[in-house]
Amino acid sequence: MDDRKLMVLRAIVTDYVQTREPVGSKALVERHQLDVSPATIRNDMAVLEDEGYLIQPHTSAGRIPTDKGYRLFVDRLTTIKPLSGAERRAITTFLAGAADIDDIVHRTVRLLAQLTQQVALVQYPAARSTTIRHVELVSLHPDRVLVILIDSTGRIDQRTLILPVHTDAELDGWRDRLNRAVIGLTPSMAGESLTKLSEELVEDPARASIIIDAVHAMLVADPSSAVVVAGVPNLTRYGAAYETAIGPVLEALEEQVVLLRLLGDAVAEHPGDVAVRIGQENPYVSLRGTSLVASGYGPSEAWATLGVVGPTYMDYPSTIAAVRAVARYVGRFLAEG
Amino acid sequence: MDDRKLMVLRAIVTDYVQTREPVGSKALVERHQLDVSPATIRNDMAVLEDEGYLIQPHTSAGRIPTDKGYRLFVDRLTTIKPLSGAERRAITTFLAGAADIDDIVHRTVRLLAQLTQQVALVQYPAARSTTIRHVELVSLHPDRVLVILIDSTGRIDQRTLILPVHTDAELDGWRDRLNRAVIGLTPSMAGESLTKLSEELVEDPARASIIIDAVHAMLVADPSSAVVVAGVPNLTRYGAAYETAIGPVLEALEEQVVLLRLLGDAVAEHPGDVAVRIGQENPYVSLRGTSLVASGYGPSEAWATLGVVGPTYMDYPSTIAAVRAVARYVGRFLAEG
DNA sequence: TTCTGGCACTCACATGCTCGGAGTGCCAAT
DNA sequence: ATTGGCACTCCGAGCATGTGAGTGCCAGAA
Secondary structure (H helix, E strand, O other), X not given: OOHHHHHHHHHHHHHHHHHOOOEOHHHHHHHOOOOOOHHHHHHHHHHHHHOOOEEOOOOOOOEEEOHHHHHXXXXXXXXXXXXXXXXXXXHHHHHHOOOOHHHHHHHHHHHHHHHHOOEEEEEOOEEOOOOEEEEEEEEEEOOEEEEEEEEOXXXXXXXXXXXXXXXXXXXXXXXXXXXXXXXXXXXXXXXXXXXXXXXXXXXXXXXHHHHHHHHHHHHHOOOOOXXXXXXXXXXXXXXXXXXXXXXXXHHHHHOHHHHHHHHHHHHHHOOOOOEEEEHHHOOOHHHOOEEEEEEEEOOOOEEEEEEEEEEOOOOHHHHHHHHHHHHHHHHHHHHHO | OOHHHHHHHHHHHHHHHHHOOOEOHHHHHXXXXXXXXXXXXXXXXXXXXXXXXXXXXOOOOOEEEOHHHHHHHHHHHOOOOOOOHHHHHHHHHHHHOOOOHHHXXXXXXXXXXXXXXXXXXXXXXXXXXXXXXXXXXXXXXXXXXXXXXXXXXXXXXXXXXXXXXXXXXXXXXXXXXXXXXXXXXXXXXXXXXXXXXXXXXXXXXXXHHHHHHHHHHHHHOOOOOOEEEEOHHHHHHHHHHHHOOHHXXXXXXXXXXXXXXXXXXXXXXXXXXXXXXXXXXXXXXXXXXXXXXXXEEOOOOEEEEEEEEEEOOOOHHHHHHHHHHHHHHHXXXXXXX
């Protein structure tokens, strides 16, 4: 791959991202310091098109990068654009006053949306290797009991169960019994401990199993790893052409499961760095035409993913820089915690 | 207001909602059983236009309803369309397996979006007149403590506070003290009780006030009344014309505060029934062109609002019916629950 | 070999035009 | 009060035209 051809591709990508119009040979030499004639560029562009990095929307039009072109651009041509001072400051001040994990996640997602001017996604940190801190039972109704589980990272899980005609005294008894059985244990150990507990209790085993099963289910359940979204209005910043394709993206954004897999898969391939999925590389057809820039963040015991979704013709250098910076900063923030 | 003119207005609204094209006199008499000639209808339409219920996009085009026209339609002409059997069944099955309040709210908002094919909003039930059930302190970190408040409706509120070098024993002591002070009290009474407690404690008052102030703040804080949104992709169902105006709506949907006021104001004016805000009636300029159909729901001690946002040319009879049905059903579900 | 200038060629797109048709307003007659 | 008739308006589809940006290719220069 010729050195100048790479220059040309880079120039085309940056110009196209800015103008969103096919870029021609003449405009290219004018806007960039390429010390050759348009004709030479034309030859290069023809080659790049043959190799699949560019396409022409129609004969006698300028070139547009293909997904493959963007991929090369991202892999080899990008000099990561450092954040501006204002942006750095925004990151630190934005998170400064965060109170709890909820607050951190919500602030982060809004921050990321604002920095990148795109749709931001932040997954809740999934607490691994936690221990159970407390079990609480609250009588909501003669027949309903709320079970609350608190772990050592401050995560709270809750579930309602149906327990006909219970008394406060009965709940008090269960609360003590459950707490003695699970406090300080990891979820899986707590599960075993509960199994043992249910075997010991012989009186009214049916009733006992209602409660124990519920707590057990909560222990083994996948910690609810929700994804928070912000910056959806930014989708309309990309002009009419993209707006007509907005529907599928909005649909994907409402599907938590899709988002989780999206982030998870992408980050899994690039552990420790920012992952980029461009257009067709994306496993979900409805996200053809969009790119994902994602990264893991957080300390190892509360690790999660975050990222940004936008059209393939996004400004990759800036976006990657922003995602990286936010991931690092939030990670440090969580670690200090 | 002439009886037939009302018929004409109704016919124009229903036709326009279906076709989204200006409706003319001839098409109108053909599609509806109006036993008069097009000329007569023309006269009526001219009058209706004079009175501000209709407008013509241009001189020789059919009429479309104005906001005022929709208003009259909604106020006087609507025979609420009863839900189909399938829809009734959807409502009951959708909510059947709901576990906790979180689950109920999320299922409700998705249900509403699906039934109305529009953007649905559901506010979390704000527990009024509750009593405090439990206060829990969890040490997250040598310097950080998580405070958790549980009330009698099962609502959970949490906040992190900074408490340098604390021990488990110290937290245990505080937990007992706090619980003795607030359990069973309403938030305002609990607040007073805490004030008294802080006066009694003389040893290390600075440290005491860190904890007590935090709990106090949580008690008086407006119960975090979040709004959950679903069905955003439905905004694209309304054709290209509406899609260009989608931006402002998306922005409003990201602003929790705006949504809360929107729902709250609308419902406040029509307590106990479905409220409709049409286009310009809406206080937020960015929601010009959209209508809101909202209703309160839930038992009095856990009352909240829900609703639907869509273009002014929505199908009001069906939407109103759906909102009403869902509000009633979820209300009953919460009351039983 | 690589680059360049020149040249013929190709489309998309804007402009200007016509024309049909849907829809109106008005009026005289019922 | 309603109706049929009629002249009028104006949108939008369809077509022809011209312009310009951009291309591919080739022969000659470096």
